[in-house]
Amino acid sequence: MTYSFKVALRYLASNRAQTALLIAGVAVGVYIFVFMSALIGGLAVLLLNRTVGNIAHVTIQAPDRDPVSLYGRDSGTLVAILKSVQQRTTLQSAAAFLPTIEAIPNVTSVAGVVAGNGFLTKGEAIAPVIVTGVEPDQVSAIANVAGNLVAGSGDLTIGKALIGSGLAKTMGLRVGQRVSIRSERNIDATLLIGGVFSLGVSSVDDGAIYVHLRTARVLFELPDGVSRLEVKLDDLRLAPDVARRIANTTGLKSIPWTEKNEQLLNGLVAQARSGDVIKGFALVTIVIGVASALLLSTYRRQSEIGIMRAMGATRRFVVGVFMIQGGLIGLAGGLLGAGLGYLSLLPFPLPEATSSTGLPIAIGEGAYGTAILLTFIGAIFAAIWPASAASRVDPVKVIGP
Amino acid sequence: MIVDTPLLIVTDLVKEFNDGETSTTVLNGLSLSLYRGELVALLGPSGSGKSTLLSILGTLMRPTSGRFEMLGFNLIGARDVDLTEFRNQHIGFVFQAHNLLPDFTALENVMFPAATRKGRETSVDRRRATELLDKVGLADRRDFPASKLSGGQKQRVAVARALMNSPDLVLADEPTGNLDRESARRVMDLLIDLNGTDGTTFLISTHDETIAGQCRREIRLLDGRLARERH
Numbered sequence A: 001m002t003y004s005f006k007v008a009l010r011y012l013a014s015n016r017a018q019t020a021l022l023i024a025g026v027a028v029g030v031y032i033f034v035f036m037s038a039l040i041g042g043l044a045v046l047l048l049n050r051t052v053g054n055i056a057h058v059t060i061q062a063p064d065r066d067p068v069s070l071y072g073r074d075s076g077t078l079v080a081i082l083k084s085v086q087q088r089t090t091l092q093s094a095a096a097f098l099p100t101i102e103a104i105p106n107v108t109s110v111a112g113v114v115a116g117n118g119f120l121t122k123g124e125a126i127a128p129v130i131v132t133g134v135e136p137d138q139v140s141a142i143a144n145v146a147g148n149l150v151a152g153s154g155d156l157t158i159g160k161a162l163i164g165s166g167l168a169k170t171m172g173l174r175v176g177q178r179v180s181i182r183s184e185r186n187i188d189a190t191l192l193i194g195g196v197f198s199l200g201v202s203s204v205d206d207g208a209i210y211v212h213l214r215t216a217r218v219l220f221e222l223p224d225g226v227s228r229l230e231v232k233l234d235d236l237r238l239a240p241d242v243a244r245r246i247a248n249t250t251g252l253k254s255i256p257w258t259e260k261n262e263q264l265l266n267g268l269v270a271q272a273r274s275g276d277v278i279k280g281f282a283l284v285t286i287v288i289g290v291a292s293a294l295l296l297s298t299y300r301r302q303s304e305i306g307i308m309r310a311m312g313a314t315r316r317f318v319v320g321v322f323m324i325q326g327g328l329i330g331l332a333g334g335l336l337g338a339g340l341g342y343l344s345l346l347p348f349p350l351p352e353a354t355s356s357t358g359l360p361i362a363i364g365e366g367a368y369g370t371a372i373l374l375t376f377i378g379a380i381f382a383a384i385w386p387a388s389a390a391s392r393v394d395p396v397k398v399i400g401p
Numbered sequence B: 001m002i003v004d005t006p007l008l009i010v011t012d013l014v015k016e017f018n019d020g021e022t023s024t025t026v027l028n029g030l031s032l033s034l035y036r037g038e039l040v041a042l043l044g045p046s047g048s049g050k051s052t053l054l055s056i057l058g059t060l061m062r063p064t065s066g067r068f069e070m071l072g073f074n075l076i077g078a079r080d081v082d083l084t085e086f087r088n089q090h091i092g093f094v095f096q097a098h099n100l101l102p103d104f105t106a107l108e109n110v111m112f113p114a115a116t117r118k119g120r121e122t123s124v125d126r127r128r129a130t131e132l133l134d135k136v137g138l139a140d141r142r143d144f145p146a147s148k149l150s151g152g153q154k155q156r157v158a159v160a161r162a163l164m165n166s167p168d169l170v171l172a173d174e175p176t177g178n179l180d181r182e183s184a185r186r187v188m189d190l191l192i193d194l195n196g197t198d199g200t201t202f203l204i205s206t207h208d209e210t211i212a213g214q215c216r217r218e219i220r221l222l223d224g225r226l227a228r229e230r231h
Helices: A003-014 A016-052 A093-103 A165-171 A214-218 A236-250 A262-300 A302-311 A316-347 A369-392 B050-057 B080-090 B106-118 B125-133 B149-163 B183-197 B209-214
Strands: A058-061 A107-122 A125-134 A149-151 A162-163 A176-183 A188-198 A208-212 A228-233 A253-256 B007-017 B024-035 B040-041 B063-070 B093-096 B169-173 B202-205 B217-221 B225-230
Touching: A003 A016, A003 A316, A003 B106, A016 A236, A016 A262, A016 A316, A016 A369, A058 A093, A058 A236, A093 A107, A093 A228, A093 A236, A107 A165, A107 A214, A107 A262, A125 A165, A125 A176, A125 A214, A162 A165, A188 A214, A208 A214, A228 A236, A236 A253, A236 B209, A262 A302, A262 A316, A262 A369, A302 A316, A316 A369, A316 B080, B007 B050, B024 B050, B024 B063, B024 B202, B024 B225, B040 B050, B040 B183, B040 B209, B050 B063, B050 B169, B050 B202, B080 B093, B080 B106, B093 B149, B106 B125, B125 B149, B149 B169, B149 B183, B183 B202, B183 B209
Parallel strands: A125 A208, A162 A188, B040 B202, B040 B217, B093 B169, B169 B202
Antiparallel strands: A058 A228, A058 A253, A107 A125, A107 A176, A107 A228, A149 A188, A162 A208, A176 A188, B007 B024, B007 B063, B217 B225
């Protein structure tokens, strides 16, 4: 143990009440930091889950048919294929990519879907709908349809349909009724409503229908292949990275959810920034608290600093003693605040399970390590001024011979 | 044993204090030499410049002008860090108020000058500090907090601390000024004994003629100048 460390420890130990108060003050600041991190993180998790939790995190489509040159410029003639907007892009060999995509880390499920637009008819009522055809065992692979049923069952046999609750309400539909659907390919079918779901996302609840994959193939004249592959991840924040990886591995066009939800992302970034400001204020409070307490300590110990200087202690030694005190207070306060923060956040449910009146706390988002590190650095930074003041103490003025 | 080589030489030392409006000259062209092994009393009325001289000789204060050499080093214009190192290795202090570190034990106080230089407390220094406490009669108080010692005991710890780094010069400013007669006698006996056995040079500032009489040399200051000297 270096001698300046020993002296610093002795000073902290000699005035236990003041040191305890100081550490407690720092711990409160760190607690606020941790709590705000967990709350902002929880809010983000809740918002993301409620808004994009039930959509594909990565959507894989066939590459665009971009125009290509068939002959080089040297030939003197340029022949090109124009980009087609009339042909549908389908993944003809989707099944071949499934094992590769499923093996990518963070991918939890992959579903091939045949999707398209259509009109739902019941008597005189007509509503535009988005039809998604999936294999029955994959109906909840992306959106938790089965888990959010408000009526009927999630069985998706041929000829059955699961419809959103908003659509059901608008059209006055109930489970067990039959409805007609006309697809964008002008193919009609009659479907039995097997279940009504409510995902809490109006764009889905007001106009989505899930049908059996084979039903969709008939409706959209797609005997093989799929319209797209939908991928769900265990951490939706990793979507851009995973999409990049899928594109690199398969050569397919992979679109993360973030590309289509820029406004939401901007909102989350703004929310995180406001959280950073609050955490910044907590840190500033810590720095001011530590600085003022240490400054008081330097005034109180002026004569002792003078004695040390007279005995041959260098200015650097004196600076070290006060900087170490700052560091120790920051470390102890940081550990205490982060520990108490963690313990007090334990009883909170996961953000997904938070009630409408509860606080969405994500205990894993507490930024405990960052809080401790920043507090430690902040407290050392706070000690610079008092330490500098202490090192400038004139021994003759404070002790004289 | 007194050696003929001067330990320190000050020549034409001037110290002025300037508060912006008025200037006060405390030392006014003072010249003197101290020799190794001397026991010197520094006398003079209040304001004669005794404390200022001790501060300058202790490298705690810089003179306005003049020369100050010790052990062959020119200490005028030396950097602060060099003066601190020089003070640590060659000069010991005994103050009128013992000036111990209250949160440290007697042993830790004595070890301080060595520990602050080396950055740690070594077993060699611990042994040396224990010997010094034994020498000043406080071996049984080594682990007592300084704040729990009596006035006389604190001053004896201060004497032991002053000797920790085996300094060439010990500057004592009214070392018995705050002590009762018996404690004062013990401290003076100790200084005289240490001077005799270790050969350390002592410069003792005092108002007490009895104490001055126990020293082998007297320097009297008046108005910042050398007024009289007795060998």
